[in-house]
Amino acid sequence: MSETEAIKLFKCLADRSRLQILKSLVKEDMYVERLAGRLDLTPATISFHLKKLADAGAVTSYRSQYYTMYSLKRDVFLSRILDIICEESDEAALQARREAEYRQRVIDSFFEYGRLKSIPAQRKKERIILEEIAKSFQPGMVYTEREVNIIIADFHDDFCTIRRDMIGEGIMQRENGKYWLAKEK
Amino acid sequence: MSETEAIKLFKCLADRSRLQILKSLVKEDMYVERLAGRLDLTPATISFHLKKLADAGAVTSYRSQYYTMYSLKRDVFLSRILDIICEESDEAALQARREAEYRQRVIDSFFEYGRLKSIPAQRKKERIILEEIAKSFQPGMVYTEREVNIIIADFHDDFCTIRRDMIGEGIMQRENGKYWLAKEK
């Protein structure tokens, strides 16, 4: 679903009358006049809304005797909002997103107000946290140990452990007491 | 989530700028000016949108150094549209709606083009039909038997049966050959 289509769909859902129509159609198919009676609106108004809903792919219609019956397109309503927003159905992008989501959850749970609440015990999680902290260092720039400590201390009092683990994980490199960010592999 | 809240949320999602903001926040938390740069909009406009998003429960914010960081409320985005639409509606209203729907189905199936196809055998259904026909009489007005017959004959040829049953059900009252609608109990 393209962004334009998503907006069209959400616009449809963002109106009380149309929501009422959809709620009615969840239970059974209905025709214009009946909906007009239930919602206390003019058939013209109902017709106007149904056209929008159809245009957004939310409903379809078929004729039955005198009436044009309108019917919910159920699959549309089973999708998650997140999936609609991030329409990259490309598998790679999807994976990247899941990965990013996971990282964000880890970061959210260990940081509070910009500070690290505790150092994760799991290596995978600590790695994520260390990479997050590494964003405070500039690529290419060389730091003294004292400078490194000061920057890390902004996040957590135990800057020694964090500094050591950053070296251990290969996120930073050290030589002759000087520190710098490792190049991305 | 109430209907009003659902509409508020969908309204938020129904705008290109806000969708872009959300797409940015899916990846990482951001602050106003950075978003303004990415979307090529004024900080004032971004602020306006973020306020709406926050009000709809789609994002939260926290301060970090100079900035107010905005963050996606992920759980909201993991819900399905159908769940959001069907969620509210207290039980009483739901029952009332079911009742109204049932009445409508009965009416739909026994009437055709404004005329009664047959008189329902089930007492419960006949009552609904009689009440529907009763809508053609004005409350407080007094009718002769002839006038009553003419009005009922519009719906069905056997106006005698219908007239008698309306008295029997207490929907109309009679005295000295004059008829009128019974008061609602």
Add this chain to the structure above:
DNA sequence: TTTATAATTAGATGAATATCTAAATAAATA
């Protein structure tokens, strides 16, 4: 405390749109 910067608010404007009435169209029955 002063200063710099980020964020919000207020007011203005133009565009979109939900709803109605009245008229036109489409479809089913007689």
Add this chain to the structure above:
DNA sequence: TATTTATTTAGATATTCATCTAATTATAAA
């Protein structure tokens, strides 16, 4: 084919709302 009934379209109106500029407030650093 003529007539009835359901649905859609057209035109009008009032409201909502996205966006900007300018001014104000809030916060961090010096």
